[in-house]
Amino acid sequence: xxxxxxxxxxxxxxxxxxxxxxxxxxxxxxxxxxxxxxxxxxxxxxxxxxxxxxxxxxxxxxxxxxxxxxxxxxxxxxxxxxxxxxxxxxxxxxxxxxxxxxxxxxxxxxxxxxxxxxxxxxxx
Amino acid sequence: xxxxxxxxxxxxxxxxxxxxxxxxxxxxxxxxxxxxxxxxxxxxxxxxxxxxxxxxxxxxxxxxxxxxxxxxxxxxxxxxxxxxxxxxxxxxxxxxxxxxxxxxxxxxxxxxxxxxxxxxxxxxxxxxxxxxxxxxxxxxxxxx
Numbered sequence: 001x002x003x004x005x006x007x008x009x010x011x012x013x014x015x016x017x018x019x020x021x022x023x024x025x026x027x028x029x030x031x032x033x034x035x036x037x038x039x040x041x042x043x044x045x046x047x048x049x050x051x052x053x054x055x056x057x058x059x060x061x062x063x064x065x066x067x068x069x070x071x072x073x074x075x076x077x078x079x080x081x082x083x084x085x086x087x088x089x090x091x092x093x094x095x096x097x098x099x100x101x102x103x104x105x106x107x108x109x110x111x112x113x114x115x116x117x118x119x120x121x122x123x124x
Numbered sequence: 125x126x127x128x129x130x131x132x133x134x135x136x137x138x139x140x141x142x143x144x145x146x147x148x149x150x151x152x153x154x155x156x157x158x159x160x161x162x163x164x165x166x167x168x169x170x171x172x173x174x175x176x177x178x179x180x181x182x183x184x185x186x187x188x189x190x191x192x193x194x195x196x197x198x199x200x201x202x203x204x205x206x207x208x209x210x211x212x213x214x215x216x217x218x219x220x221x222x223x224x225x226x227x228x229x230x231x232x233x234x235x236x237x238x239x240x241x242x243x244x245x246x247x248x249x250x251x252x253x254x255x256x257x258x259x260x261x262x263x264x265x266x267x268x
Contacts, residue, residue, distance in 0.1 A: 006235040009226035017219035032195035075201030
């Protein structure tokens with residue numbers, strides 16, 4: 001009798017937990033799609049500076065696998081709203097961070113770094 | 125409310141399940157062996173209370189975590205490793221607390237033993253989630 005009650009309670013608890021987990025994941029999926037749609041609409045509606053566009057391309061090729069395609073952070077930090085001078089950003093990109101981020105001074109030219117900085121500064 | 129706010133909410137709220145799920149197992153195990161009967165009841169009550177509060181805070185932790193990760197449920201790298209532990213612990217801990225809420229003190233010792241194993245597994249998983257969350261926080265600080 002007691003074990004039948006325990007099994008019923010376990011099924012009920014499992015169903016509640018599964019619906020909460022499923023609901024959370026579904027809501028997150030929906031919100032992620034909505035946010036991606038909003039940012040793609042914003043980018044198509046605003047004319048983009050060619051230097052920023054070049055920087056975005058360089059970002060996707062070199063930085064996105066750590067900082068995320070949207071630069072919202074992944075293994076590396078979120079790059080929106082950075083409060084750093086261009087000189088500091090340039091030093092960070094060129095020299096990297098020991099044990100955290102590779103240096104790019106051999107891979108990117110000074111004009112590439114400027115384009116990348118223009119893109120980073122365009123992120124709000 | 126900006127991202128920094130939700131980052132603080134996440135940092136604050138995650139520590140409740142990390143500590144309380146483990147404390148809940150500790151109280152319940154003590155409650156099984158303590159010699160005094162009324163103290164045993166008190167320890168089990170504290171065990172359930174700790175689990176209930178810990179699980180309540182997982183909702184705040186999950187909501188704030190989703191907001192700061194831009195609604196990503198998996199991601200890559202440390203974020204993926206963090207989520208691999210987060211989602212099972214979210215489901216398991218809710219199921220266990222709801223089960224205990226439904227059963228009150230009617231559970232057999234075998235069923236309660238299974239509950240304790242589940243809660244201990246949840247407390248280990250939440251520690252692992254916290255470890256990878258800490259790695260993400262450290263990576264974020266290095267880039268500031």
